Amino acid sequence: MEHNSSPPATPSGHEPNAIDVRAVWLSGVGLFAILVATFFLMVNLWQGLAGQAATTSDSEPTRSKIASSATGVPELNPKQHLQLERLRINERELLTEYAWIDREAGVARIPIDRAIQIVAESGLPRTGGTPLSSGGRARE
Numbered sequence: 001m002e003h004n005s006s007p008p009a010t011p012s013g014h015e016p017n018a019i020d021v022r023a024v025w026l027s028g029v030g031l032f033a034i035l036v037a038t039f040f041l042m043v044n045l046w047q048g049l050a051g052q053a054a055t056t057s058d059s060e061p062t063r064s065k066i067a068s069s070a071t072g073v074p075e076l077n078p079k080q081h082l083q084l085e086r087l088r089i090n091e092r093e094l095l096t097e098y099a100w101i102d103r104e105a106g107v108a109r110i111p112i113d114r115a116i117q118i119v120a121e122s123g124l125p126r127t128g129g130t131p132l133s134s135g136g137r138a139r140e
Contacts, residue, residue: 077083094109101107110118 095112097109097111099109101109
């Protein structure tokens with residue numbers, strides 16, 4: 001019996017089974033289909049947003065609508081500057097004009113400048129308590 005130690009003969013040339021042409025072609029077609037679908041989705045999205053922007057630009061700004069629709073968010077006041085101006089006028093009146101607080105008890109409000117002048121001339125009123133030193137203990 002003879003033993004043939006040489007390996008079996010292989011055909012020379014290329015390997016015809018290494019590349020599956022059909023799979024490569026189907027992958028390309030699938031990628032192209034995904035690309036086309038993405039393009040159409042983006043075009044529809046763009047047109048939808050453009051249409052939405054056109055309808056909202058005709059009406060008043062939507063910031064207040066958005067703020068009022070959200071829970072816990074106060075609605076913006078477009079006349080806030082007028083309220084602030086009225087507040088400042090009211091504060092100025094309180095600080096610069098004379099007025100009765102309680103006429104029967106003899107309590108009146110005086111302008112702040114006059115109150116500062118009175119305190120500067122006569123000093124602060126003395127109270128019945130003992131003055132405290134900077135350490136928080138009574139001076140002796």
